[in-house]
Amino acid sequence: MxxxxxxxxxxxxxxxxxxxxxxxxxxxxxxxxxxxxxxxxxxxxxxxxxxxxxxxxxTSGLAGDFARSAEATQRVANSLDLRAQQDAAATTAAQTAKKAKAEAERKAEAEAKKKAEAKRAEEARAKAAAAERASRTAERTTLSAPSSSNSGSGSSSGSTVSKVTSQATGSAAAVLAFAQAQLGDAYIMGSTGPNAWDCSALVQAAYRQIGVDLPRVSQDQSTAGTQVSLSNLQPGDILYWGGAGSAYHTAIYAGGGEFIGAQNPSTGVVKKSLDWDPPSGAVRVL
Known part of the structure; x- marks a missing residue:
């Protein structure tokens, strides 16, 4: 083995x-x-x-990481969507503001054109009124010339005009020339021309021709100069009715015992004798 x-x-x-x-x-x-x-x-x-x-x-920790990652991704997406909405809103607001500005500029331009047209129209009316007054003055001068040559007394209208012209000189003559050019215009309370007046507006406008700026109302005009006696009047003096400082009416002394004034709605602007409506007092500005 x-x-x-x-x-x-x-x-x-x-x-x-x-x-x-x-x-x-x-x-x-x-x-x-x-x-x-x-x-x-x-x-x-x-x-x-x-x-x-x-x-x-x-483990559950990894699942939590996935959840947080998904949540972060969603937040980013929401942020981008919000930014897009904000950009769109800003663009719309800018367009709206641009349209509003353009509309405002258009309206302002239209308003400026309207004002310019109104100003030109007012200037044209003023020129036409001045031309009409000059024409009336020329006609009155022409009509008064024969009367003054044919009348030996001072009772006619022509002799009165000549007498006033000869008595008034310098600034007074310019004041009276303007006042006489308004004879026949209407009387309207509160009106300041060019074709309708109240009493103090006519006096103020006449003196403005020589650069004198008078107060607007009768009460103030009655104390605007030096008080003078009615027996010592000169052409161009301001006559007043009522008390000094409380006057209710004013006019301009034209010489020759007459005055020119916007009296009332029934007479308009007239030339009258002092005897027709005796004044209470007078002031001298010139």
Whole structure:
């Protein structure tokens, strides 16, 4: 017998086949198992060896990271959408402001044109009124010339005009020339010309021709100059009715015992004798 007859052989049988099975699980700490089985020939079977390997586990922390990432992405999207809305609103507001500015400029230009046209129309009316007054003055002068030549007394209108002209000189003559040019104009309370007057407006306008700026109302005009006696009147003196400082009517002394004034709605601007309506007093400005 061989000396090795009772020694077990250390030679491993040859594997005829192998099989690997992989099973994996996720969440909750599931373990993955790998089983390796080797089947030898029926005569030399070898025990199956099993090896267990623990695989990484997806924990709740990773799921939280995914959630936070999704939330951050949504915030970015919302921010971009809000910025787009703000840009659109700013563009709309700028367009609206531009249209409003253009409309305001158009209205301002139209208003300026309207005012310019009104001013030109007023200037044209003033020129026409001045021309009409000049024409009336020329007609009165022409009509008064024969009367003054045919009359030996001072009772006619022509001789009165000549007498007034000869007595008034310098600034007084200019004041009376303006007042006489308004003879026949209407009397309207509060009117200041050019075709209708009240008493103090006519006096004020006449003196404005020589650069003298009188007060607007009769009460103030009755104290605007030096008080003079009615027996010592000069052409151009301001006559007043009522008390000094409380007068209710004013007119201009024309010389020759007459005055020119805007008397009342029934007479308009007239030249009358002092006897027709005696004044209360007079002031001298010139």
């Amino acid at each position: 061989s000396h090795t007859a009772h020694i077990p052989s250390h030679r491993k049988p040859r594997r005829s086949a192998s099989k690997v099975v992989l099973r994996s699980g996720v969440a909750g700490g599931v373990l993955s198992t790998i089983a390796v089985a080797g089947a030898a020939s029926p005569a030399n079977a070898e025990p199956v060896t099993t090896q267990t390997i623990e695989m990484p586990t997806l």
